[in-house]
Amino acid sequence: MANNTLLNIENLSVEYKTRMGWVSAVDDVSMEIRQGEILGLVGESGCGKSTLGKALLRINPPSARISGHLWFHGEDLMTLDDEAMRQIRGQRISMIFQDPMTSLNPIQRMGDHLIETILTHEPEVGKEEARERAAALVDRLGISSNRLDDYPHQLSGGMRQRVMIGLALALNADLIVADEATTSLDVIVEAQFVELLKELRDEFNLTILLITHNIGLVAEISDRVAVMYAGRMAELSDARSVFKETLHPYTQGLLKAVPNIQIDDDEELYMMGGSPPDLVEPPMGCRYHPRCPKVMPVCAAEPSHFLESKPDHFVNCWLYEDIPAEYADKELSE
Amino acid sequence: MHISPLTGICASSLGVALLLIVYAFVRGSKGLRSYIVTRVLLTLPMVLILVSVIFFVMRVIPGDPVTSELGPRGTPQAKERMREQLGLNDPIMVQYVKYLGRVVRLDLGTSLVQGNRPIVDELSERLPATLELVVPAMVVAVGFGVLSGTFAADRRKRPSDYGLRLFSITVYSMPIFWLGLILQVIFGVGLGIMPVAGRIDAIVNTTLDRYTNLLVVDSIITGNWAALGSSLHHLVLPVLTLGLALTGVFVRISRINVIESLVEDYILAARARGIRERVVVYRHALLNALIPIVTLIGLQFSVLLAGAVLTETTFSWPGMGLYLVERIGQRDYTAVQGVITVFAMSVAIISLLTDIIYAFLDPRVRY
Numbered sequence: 001m002a003n004n005t006l007l008n009i010e011n012l013s014v015e016y017k018t019r020m021g022w023v024s025a026v027d028d029v030s031m032e033i034r035q036g037e038i039l040g041l042v043g044e045s046g047c048g049k050s051t052l053g054k055a056l057l058r059i060n061p062p063s064a065r066i067s068g069h070l071w072f073h074g075e076d077l078m079t080l081d082d083e084a085m086r087q088i089r090g091q092r093i094s095m096i097f098q099d100p101m102t103s104l105n106p107i108q109r110m111g112d113h114l115i116e117t118i119l120t121h122e123p124e125v126g127k128e129e130a131r132e133r134a135a136a137l138v139d140r141l142g143i144s145s146n147r148l149d150d151y152p153h154q155l156s157g158g159m160r161q162r163v164m165i166g167l168a169l170a171l172n173a174d175l176i177v178a179d180e181a182t183t184s185l186d187v188i189v190e191a192q193f194v195e196l197l198k199e200l201r202d203e204f205n206l207t208i209l210l211i212t213h214n215i216g217l218v219a220e221i222s223d224r225v226a227v228m229y230a231g232r233m234a235e236l237s238d239a240r241s242v243f244k245e246t247l248h249p250y251t252q253g254l255l256k257a258v259p260n261i262q263i264d265d266d267e268e269l270y271m272m273g274g275s276p277p278d279l280v281e282p283p284m285g286c287r288y289h290p291r292c293p294k295v296m297p298v299c300a301a302e303p304s305h306f307l308e309s310k311p312d313h314f315v316n317c318w319l320y321e322d323i324p325a326e327y328a329d330k331e332l333s334e
Numbered sequence: 335m336h337i338s339p340l341t342g343i344c345a346s347s348l349g350v351a352l353l354l355i356v357y358a359f360v361r362g363s364k365g366l367r368s369y370i371v372t373r374v375l376l377t378l379p380m381v382l383i384l385v386s387v388i389f390f391v392m393r394v395i396p397g398d399p400v401t402s403e404l405g406p407r408g409t410p411q412a413k414e415r416m417r418e419q420l421g422l423n424d425p426i427m428v429q430y431v432k433y434l435g436r437v438v439r440l441d442l443g444t445s446l447v448q449g450n451r452p453i454v455d456e457l458s459e460r461l462p463a464t465l466e467l468v469v470p471a472m473v474v475a476v477g478f479g480v481l482s483g484t485f486a487a488d489r490r491k492r493p494s495d496y497g498l499r500l501f502s503i504t505v506y507s508m509p510i511f512w513l514g515l516i517l518q519v520i521f522g523v524g525l526g527i528m529p530v531a532g533r534i535d536a537i538v539n540t541t542l543d544r545y546t547n548l549l550v551v552d553s554i555i556t557g558n559w560a561a562l563g564s565s566l567h568h569l570v571l572p573v574l575t576l577g578l579a580l581t582g583v584f585v586r587i588s589r590i591n592v593i594e595s596l597v598e599d600y601i602l603a604a605r606a607r608g609i610r611e612r613v614v615v616y617r618h619a620l621l622n623a624l625i626p627i628v629t630l631i632g633l634q635f636s637v638l639l640a641g642a643v644l645t646e647t648t649f650s651w652p653g654m655g656l657y658l659v660e661r662i663g664q665r666d667y668t669a670v671q672g673v674i675t676v677f678a679m680s681v682a683i684i685s686l687l688t689d690i691i692y693a694f695l696d697p698r699v700r701y
Contacts, residue, residue: 059606082611090608097606102599105618106698107625117607151697167607 005071006207007033007056007093007175012068014051014060020280022065025051027231027282029068030306031314033175038201038208040218040239042254043228044276052228053177053211057089073174091121094168098180100160104152110163111148114138117170137166141196158189165196169204177209182217194221215258219243227251230277230287233306237313247315250288286318294319298327344440351683358694369693377686382434384678389433392671393426402665403446442672447664453672457654461676462547463533464653466565467572468642472631474577479584480620480627486585487592488615498585506582510641514575514648521571528571531650535564572649576641580634587630591623598622625696632688636681 014026026048033039043049054060056070058077070077077088097103104113114134118125125133135145141162143155152160161181168176178197182190198221200206212218218225218239225242227234227250235248246252256270274291277283283290289299298318309320359370400416401408408416417423421432436443442453479502486498505513522530529535534542534549542561544552550569553561595601596619604614643655650656654673661669 057606059602086608086610088608089606095603095606097599097603099599103603105600105604105622107621107696108618116609116613120607120609120613153698164603167603 004035005032006035008069008071009033009052009056010069010071012052012055012070013066014048014055015065016051016061017063017065018280023279024231024282025064025279026055027287029228029231029233031226031233031236033207033209034224036201036205036207037223038197038210038221040222040225041209041211041228042213042215042218042225043234044254045213046276046279047228048231048279049211049213049228050179053095053179053209056175056177056209057093057095058085059089059095087121090117090167090173091171092173093175093177094171094173096161096164096168096176096178096181099184100157100164101152101184103164104160106152109149109151110138110155111135113163113167114148114170117167121171134166134170137170138163141166157185158192161185161189161193162196165200169200169206172204175207175209177211179211180213181210182212182214190217197221215254227254230282231279232287232303233314233316234288235313235315236306237310241310241313245310245313247309247313247320248317249292249294249319253291253293286316296323296327298323301327347680347683351687354687355690358690362694363697366693370690373686373689373693377682381679381682384682385434385437385675386430388671388674388678389430392667399446399665399667437675442675443668445661445669446666447661447669453669456657456669457672457676459547460652460654460657462549463651464642464646464655466533466548466550466569467576467645467651467653468638470569470573471576471580471641471645472635472638474573475580475584475634476627476631478577479581480588480624483585483588484592484616484620484623486589487596487619490593495589499589502582502585504582505578506586508579510575510579510644511648513579514571514645517571517575518648529568530571533565533568533652534561535568538564572645572651575648576638576645579641580638583634584627584630588620588623588627591626592619595619595622621695625692628688628692628695632685635684639677639681 009029009031012026012029013024015022015024017023029052041049041052051060051064055064055066056077058066060066066078068078072088072092077085080088104110108116111131111134114137115127115130118130118133119127122130131148135148138148139145143159143162147155147159152163155163161184164181168178182193185193194217197208197210201208210218210222222239224237225239226236227242227248229250235242235246235251242251243255246255253270253272257272259269272291277287277290283300285301286292286299286304289295292299296318302318302324304316304318304321306314306316307321309315355370355374359367362370400413400420400422404412404416421429424432440454442457444450444452445456482498483502486495489495517528518530521528538561542549542553542558543556545555546552549565550562553559553565592615596615598619601614601619604618605611609618639655642653643658645651646653646655647659654676658670658673661673
């Protein structure tokens with residue numbers, strides 16, 4: 001564990017109860033989020049990345065069963081009671097949500113969202129002062145402060161997303177979880193959003209966990225990249241290593257599947273075979289093995305481990321791990 | 335100048351309505367203002383239609399006020415004389431225009447029985463009694479219903495939720511008069527702690543000077559605490575009966591709307607900002623859920639008046655409902671027409687107010 005770790009996630013698992021049984025949405029994930037970095041967390045829809053993000057604030061639905069440890073400033077968030085956890089939310093760890101239209105209360109004025117958040121965590125601040133702070137904040141985000149009294153529906157999509165950022169910044173949180181924060185924005189607004197996020201990171205020394213399925217965005221902005229597949233961590237390293245010296249077969253497939261506008265007309269876009277597994281009954285062994293082009297006998301039998309195969313480059317794949325002797329000579333059946 | 339309590343109450347309730355409308359008009363946006371103007375203007379044809387329907391329906395339904403008033407004793411000459419006197423021989427359109435003219439001046443004609451008293455004077459005694467019953471009943475129904483519905487939504491699928499749901503469906507399905515009778519049997523007859531009829535103790539009544547005929551208001555302004563105690567004591571069971579009967583639908587509608595609000599993204603976002611759970615439920619979720627509830631209050635107002643007829647009959651409460659029942663029995667058509675006109679106008683005004691409150695509450699309504 002590096003000494004600039006802000007949040008250390010240890011063996012985090014999240015399961016949801018459904019009619020079909022328990023769904024293992026996040027399975028035994030361990031990783032650290034470092035002070036001042038933008039960590040991109042990518043994966044397909046349903047791979048558990050949003051569940052992981054929500055678990056950091058413990059705001060998963062009540063039907064979820066969470067286990068593991070979240071070490072944050074020397075204490076384990078998992079052991080905090082509801083009131084102590086509530087004080088962490090918004091103040092120490094905050095979140096930017098996917099859809100800024102539905103994530104703002106439609107009958108609450110934009111300024112009141114900010115003022116309420118400030119006053120909840122800093123009750124000693126007066127109403128006037130909270131309003132001034134809210135005005136300064138939206139002003140910094142490029143929204144005229146005379147729009148504080150506007151309702152969410154009166155703001156444009158980009159403005160709403162900036163208000164969401166403002167809410168996350170209102171109390172100088174140490175960690176911001178941005179959950180698919182750009183998905184509902186068009187490309188122009190998205191580019192502005194990314195620019196703004198970078199600026200704010202430098203200005204306020206933010207640490208951001210950027211959850212997205214947009215690999216281009218991650219490549220653009222992230223310091224490190226984590227790739228998730230079917231609830232497990234597949235690969236984690238600095239952005240350059242993940243994109244240029246890709247280790248995990250899933251990451252390799254994912255990168256080949258990204259559409260590129262400059263690609264030759266006759267070159268077809270790579271399509272990964274199969275589909276993500278059913279997480280009620282995930283495949284034995286490595287969860288990617290049914291789709292993996294490099295599958296080995298051991299993959300179907302035993303799960304691999306998330307290990308540091310190169311300096312600061314973690315991967316979860318038998319290709320980079322010593323295979324137990326009993327599988328070494330076996331042929332792949334099926 | 336003598337101002338009858340009916341005129342006074344009509345004027346003051348219109349005044350309150352006007353104040354609310356002006357407040358919304360001043361505080362509201364440009365869109366809201368033009369909406370208010372349109373909505374107020376639309377109320378006029380609505381009232382006209384209501385009043386016209388009452389007029390024509392009263393003349394279409396079987397029965398004849400003259401025959402029922404004079405009875406078998408009436409000679410053809412006497413009947414003819416009475417028809418002439420009541421204007422019933424005029425062409426129907428002439429009668430209609432005359433009737434409209436009288437309604438505008440709040441003149442509802444004179445009773446056909448009981449010494450031909452003006453209906454306005456009779457209603458002056460009756461309307462305050464009904465108001466004193468329905469206003470607290472509505473407050474009980476809405477206040478208790480909305481809060482316990484929200485509580486049930488917050489405790490969804492826990493015992494208190496099941497308990498409240500059972501309670502709401504029980505009171506909702508109970509006939510009002512039966513509920514009233516049960517309460518009378520338990521608290522009036524069994525325990526003997528509650529009066530079961532009337533608005534005030536007869537002896538105390540002689541000490542009370544009446545100004546508005548709202549007994550609670552009159553006893554407060556004259557400082558007659560014995561009368562205040564007695565009238566509040568008499569109010570408990572009728573208000574409880576009518577309030578409970580109406581509360582069921584508010585529990586259920588609040589519960590379901592708050593449950594729907596609680597799964598919205600902005601609720602999760604508010605929790606993620608560390609907003610207290612109580613604030614999340616009772617401010618963010620409930621205020622969003624209130625919008626359909628306000629509409630329901632407007633719609634339930636007519637149910638409230640119908641319930642008032644039953645409650646007043648059960649508790650011998652001398653209000654408009656009991657009056658209506660009595661006069662239907664006596665075929666006093668002008669009285670029946672007058673009561674229904676007042677009911678219809680109040681429903682029109684309440685629906686105007688709820689529409690404006692709705693628009694005021696929900697900034698997204700863009701008319």
